[in-house]
Amino acid sequence: MTFKKWIKSLIFFEILMGMKETMKHFLNYRPITLEYPHVKKSLPDNYRGMLGLLRYDDGTEKCVGCDLCEAACPSRVIRVVSAEVPGEPTKRYAKDYDMDMTRCLFCGLCVQACPVDALGMSQEFEWAVYDKRHLQLNKQQLLAIGDRAFPEREKRLEFQHPNVAYFNVSFKDIPEKEC
Amino acid sequence: MFDAGIKLALTLSQIGVVMGVVLLTVAALTLLERKVLSWMQDRMGPMEVGPYGVLQPVADGLKLFFKEDIIPAGANRIMFSLAPILVLVPALIGFAVIPFGPDWTVEVLGVEFKPFVISDINVGVLYVLAFASIGAYGIILGGWSSNSKYSLLGGLRSAAQLISYELNVGLAIVGVLLLSGSLSLVTISEAQAGGFWHWYAFDPLPFPQFVAFVVFLIASVAETNRVPFDLPEAESELVAGFFTEYSGMRFAFFFLAEYANMILVSCMSTVLFFGGWHAPVPFLQAPGDFAWITGIFWFTVKVYGFLFLFFWLRATLPRLRYDQLMRFGWKVLLPIALGNVVVTSILAYIFPNS
Numbered sequence: 001m002t003f004k005k006w007i008k009s010l011i012f013f014e015i016l017m018g019m020k021e022t023m024k025h026f027l028n029y030r031p032i033t034l035e036y037p038h039v040k041k042s043l044p045d046n047y048r049g050m051l052g053l054l055r056y057d058d059g060t061e062k063c064v065g066c067d068l069c070e071a072a073c074p075s076r077v078i079r080v081v082s083a084e085v086p087g088e089p090t091k092r093y094a095k096d097y098d099m100d101m102t103r104c105l106f107c108g109l110c111v112q113a114c115p116v117d118a119l120g121m122s123q124e125f126e127w128a129v130y131d132k133r134h135l136q137l138n139k140q141q142l143l144a145i146g147d148r149a150f151p152e153r154e155k156r157l158e159f160q161h162p163n164v165a166y167f168n169v170s171f172k173d174i175p176e177k178e179c
Numbered sequence: 180m181f182d183a184g185i186k187l188a189l190t191l192s193q194i195g196v197v198m199g200v201v202l203l204t205v206a207a208l209t210l211l212e213r214k215v216l217s218w219m220q221d222r223m224g225p226m227e228v229g230p231y232g233v234l235q236p237v238a239d240g241l242k243l244f245f246k247e248d249i250i251p252a253g254a255n256r257i258m259f260s261l262a263p264i265l266v267l268v269p270a271l272i273g274f275a276v277i278p279f280g281p282d283w284t285v286e287v288l289g290v291e292f293k294p295f296v297i298s299d300i301n302v303g304v305l306y307v308l309a310f311a312s313i314g315a316y317g318i319i320l321g322g323w324s325s326n327s328k329y330s331l332l333g334g335l336r337s338a339a340q341l342i343s344y345e346l347n348v349g350l351a352i353v354g355v356l357l358l359s360g361s362l363s364l365v366t367i368s369e370a371q372a373g374g375f376w377h378w379y380a381f382d383p384l385p386f387p388q389f390v391a392f393v394v395f396l397i398a399s400v401a402e403t404n405r406v407p408f409d410l411p412e413a414e415s416e417l418v419a420g421f422f423t424e425y426s427g428m429r430f431a432f433f434f435l436a437e438y439a440n441m442i443l444v445s446c447m448s449t450v451l452f453f454g455g456w457h458a459p460v461p462f463l464q465a466p467g468d469f470a471w472i473t474g475i476f477w478f479t480v481k482v483y484g485f486l487f488l489f490f491w492l493r494a495t496l497p498r499l500r501y502d503q504l505m506r507f508g509w510k511v512l513l514p515i516a517l518g519n520v521v522v523t524s525i526l527a528y529i530f531p532n533s
Binding site for chain 1: 215217218219222226491492495496
């Protein structure tokens with residue numbers, strides 16, 4: 001046994017085995033590289049990318065300014081200033097809706113917290129900027145992200161149930177409530 | 180006077196050709212190394228510049244050329260500028276004695292001229308070894324004059340490593356010198372004519388120098404600071420070792436010198452142990468006046484084979500720890516090399532004419 005080991009160390013047996021392994025990879029060249037800017041990886045459906053504010057089909061904002069997203073956010077990304085819709089005292093909306101995306105950790109808790117499904121996580125992730133201030137988004141920018149990421153505003157499955165659907169539609173046509 | 184002028188012009192053009200080929204090979208090697216390494220690691224390597232990234236060396240060269248040349252505060256400016264030159268020049272100067280083809284002498288306008296070796300000096304091996312040691316000064320100076328801890332540590336490591344491994348290179352070569360009876364690389368490569376069984380690495384009588392070849396190869400990997408002996412520039416420990424503080428063209432000089440040293444070491448092992456320009460079997464060698472074509476071809480093939488071995492080792496082996504490196508050099512390689520010298524000299528005495 002020791003003699004065998006001695007011979008093995010004499011002819012660099014382990015090193016030769018390692019070199020055989022690397023040569024095997026060299027000859028069966030199968031790279032696992034994804035050439036990223038040219039080839040893009042297909043993302044899963046529940047990918048948590050850039051946040052965006054959503055609208056109803058008629059173009060009104062879904063957000064009712066309830067501040068629940070602000071309360072849910074663990075890194076205090078969101079700042080909501082709630083206000084009455086002018087001329088309609090029963091309705092509220094977010095006058096300001098700012099997100100400091102430099103702090104966002106893309107946990108998706110704000111999306112879960114939203115009672116009216118006004119927030120969505122898009123598949124966008126290429127948000128490298130030269131100026132950090134470009135990542136402090138205001139309401140218009142967030143709405144634009146939502147518009148381009150969700151051109152078809154499908155309701156999330158859990159919001160399609162009629163009992164909760166009350167919040168999820170435009171105020172103009174409230175569906176019949178089933179008992 | 181006229182003869183001297185012709186001779187000078189011929190030699191200068193020869194130097195130009197050799198330098199050009201070496202520097203082009205260096206450029207090709209930077210790409211080749213990255214490609215080979217990445218293929219062995221299931222990656223792609225450079226793919227962006229040109230088709231399959233073949234123009235990457237050009238892009239690298241342009242980038243290095245336009246980089247800002249920074250001299251760190253507190254650095255010794257003269258030494259700092261001198262170090263890259265002191266590394267690069269010895270690396271390139273060694274090619275003066277390497278025979279790339281047959282040992283022919285042609286007459287050009289009444290001047291004798293050897294087309295395939297720049298200068299056939301009778302102490303060629305010593306010349307190459309001496310200049311390899313001078314290259315170490317450049318590394319030590321570069322490490323010391325940068326005024327950086329990492330550089331200094333890299334330089335010191337390089338010095339200690341070079342001393343212990345240069346000894347093994349020298350002792351491994353002694354066997355070949357005993358067999359060929361000459362220090363001239365031209366004579367050594369001419370003595371290995373006629374098939375691979377006459378190459379010193381395999382020549383059965385008086386004694387095959389294969390062990391010496393392995394020792395030489397390991398020691399020369401250490402001498403060129405390549406993985407697994409790249410302690411002077413260990414990335415994970417010393418940032419970049421002795422050239423941490425260098426940038427721009429000065430960095431490029433170190434880079435060029437490293438690759439030129441690799442080529443030089445490959446040329447040396449080809450000439451000393453693998454028959455120089457001779458074909459592995461005689462019928463693969465073109466007859467008569469065309470021998471130089473196959474000669475240069477086989478020389479290139481062998482040198483690239485050794486260079487590929489360097490890349491292969493780099494892809495396979497992790498870096499040694501420093502005490503392991505020193506122990507391996509002094510306690511393993513040195514006794515083997517000495518034993519090889521003893522056995523070879525005894526056998527060369529018993530079988531004097533084989």
